[in-house]
Amino acid sequence: MIDLKRLAEADYRAGIERKGAEPDLIDQLISLSSRHHDLQLAVEDARARSNAVSKEIGKASPEERPAKIEAAGLVKAELTAAEADYTVVDDEMKALALQLPVPADASVPDGGEDEGTVVATVGEQNAAPPMDHADFGRHLGWVDNELGAAVSGSRFAYITRGAVQVEFALVQYALAKLVARGFIPVVPPVLVREQMMVDAGFFPTDEHQVYGIPEDDLYLVGTAEVPLAGMHRGDRIDESMLPLRYAGFSSCFRREAGTYGKDTRGIFRVHQFDKVEMFIWSHPDKSWDEHELLLEIEREILDELGLPYRVVNIAAGDLGNAAAKKYDCEVWLPSEGAYREVTSCSNYLDYSARRLDARVKGESGSQFAHTLNGTAIPVARMLVFLMEHYQQADGTFTVPEVLRPFTGGVASFAPPA
RNA sequence: GGAAGGAUGGCAGAGCGGACGAUUGCGUUGGUCUUGAAAACCAAUGGGCCUUCACGGGUCCCGGGGGUUCGAAUCCCCCUCCUUCCGCCA
Numbered sequence: 001m002i003d004l005k006r007l008a009e010a011d012y013r014a015g016i017e018r019k020g021a022e023p024d025l026i027d028q029l030i031s032l033s034s035r036h037h038d039l040q041l042a043v044e045d046a047r048a049r050s051n052a053v054s055k056e057i058g059k060a061s062p063e064e065r066p067a068k069i070e071a072a073g074l075v076k077a078e079l080t081a082a083e084a085d086y087t088v089v090d091d092e093m094k095a096l097a098l099q100l101p102v103p104a105d106a107s108v109p110d111g112g113e114d115e116g117t118v119v120a121t122v123g124e125q126n127a128a129p130p131m132d133h134a135d136f137g138r139h140l141g142w143v144d145n146e147l148g149a150a151v152s153g154s155r156f157a158y159i160t161r162g163a164v165q166v167e168f169a170l171v172q173y174a175l176a177k178l179v180a181r182g183f184i185p186v187v188p189p190v191l192v193r194e195q196m197m198v199d200a201g202f203f204p205t206d207e208h209q210v211y212g213i214p215e216d217d218l219y220l221v222g223t224a225e226v227p228l229a230g231m232h233r234g235d236r237i238d239e240s241m242l243p244l245r246y247a248g249f250s251s252c253f254r255r256e257a258g259t260y261g262k263d264t265r266g267i268f269r270v271h272q273f274d275k276v277e278m279f280i281w282s283h284p285d286k287s288w289d290e291h292e293l294l295l296e297i298e299r300e301i302l303d304e305l306g307l308p309y310r311v312v313n314i315a316a317g318d319l320g321n322a323a324a325k326k327y328d329c330e331v332w333l334p335s336e337g338a339y340r341e342v343t344s345c346s347n348y349l350d351y352s353a354r355r356l357d358a359r360v361k362g363e364s365g366s367q368f369a370h371t372l373n374g375t376a377i378p379v380a381r382m383l384v385f386l387m388e389h390y391q392q393a394d395g396t397f398t399v400p401e402v403l404r405p406f407t408g409g410v411a412s413f414a415p416p417a
Numbered sequence: 418g419g420a421a422g423g424a425u426g427g428c429a430g431a432g433c434g435g436a437c438g439a440u441u442g443c444g445u446u447g448g449u450c451u452u453g454a455a456a457a458c459c460a461a462u463g464g465g466c467c468u469u470c471a472c473g474g475g476u477c478c479c480g481g482g483g484g485u486u487c488g489a490a491u492c493c494c495c496c497u498c499c500u501u502c503c504g505c506c507a
Contacts, residue, residue: 057488069488076487
């Protein structure tokens, strides 16, 4: 939800338009909002009179009451009429406001998909290994797409043997790093109510990407971000508690509608995967520092895993509704000769906190909190990159140095005998 | 799955149609007393929105949504959650 009061500000409006919002919509909303204000005054005035009259009835003697009740009825009719007008405009205004995105930050480049700015490049664009990640996964007995398809359908896979050990090593490695940084580890529910999907900003825009359980009115989350956002819904967080940093581990479920034929090899894009996600509740004055912190952690993980990558400041037109700025970290995928997204981090400013009614309480009153999120480890996709970069000429897999404490010291995996 | 009871301010806990935005206790904060502390005593102690230069004023909020009424924390309906009992079960 955007800040309607700031809509008249040139910068605020420009930030929204840069994300591709129709100027007409904004004008409509401004005029609705001014009508809304007038009607609100009218309703409150009518209600004030109604309240006053009603109060008098309570004090009146039994003989006086009938006349007073009749008079009150007239005021009530006025109030009812005013409310009817107000409700119409209020609904219309809210529906429109939900459609508008949070403004892009000034530091975000203009443009759409593929028009982001590369802000850092690390490592070399090395040549492809003998096998791509899909073939190597089959070779090692790590990934079985056919079995997954037979049991659950396309884009489902069995992950077995060493891949499972590496998966849990990745998770433990990330959690250890985040806990050391003061993040609170969380295993959240992965089934949530519809309202939670709305509050977290995924409904109605991304509803088609989400699995639902109609019988119980629940939805499978596509990311732990959703239940993590719910942790402080309606809270007034004392500013001394901030920042609150959470590290959530969960399975993630995505329908991947509209991606038929895209990334069909291996487990690059699957319906179900595990992920360690970072989520921060920040004081509004500090959220840009927290955003840089998220990027720093993501880069540190890629550095320590020894993967070549670049960081992209995503262009305004390619940002989701909720993000004012987003960095993507893209790792070099040798078999494709391209950088592919592995992690990302976004600053939502107060967009999500408004819906969640999550506020920061300080000496100077209260204001909406800022929320940020970033990927620490998307396990399946990380396995894809590792399978290419740590593939040896003899067909074995070498475990990255930093993961070995979490594989029980195992340094190498070979195909099953 | 069946049955019953509940949800009120930071916490506990009254109120069950009209002066209730809410008795009281605890907690918290400030003060008096004290060399200091404790105790005791006094006082203050929710939030959203609108309006005002400000003082202030208005409105909404007693789990959430709807309804009855001139008037709802209080009555009615729906939903959610919690507790207890029975059944079932990793």
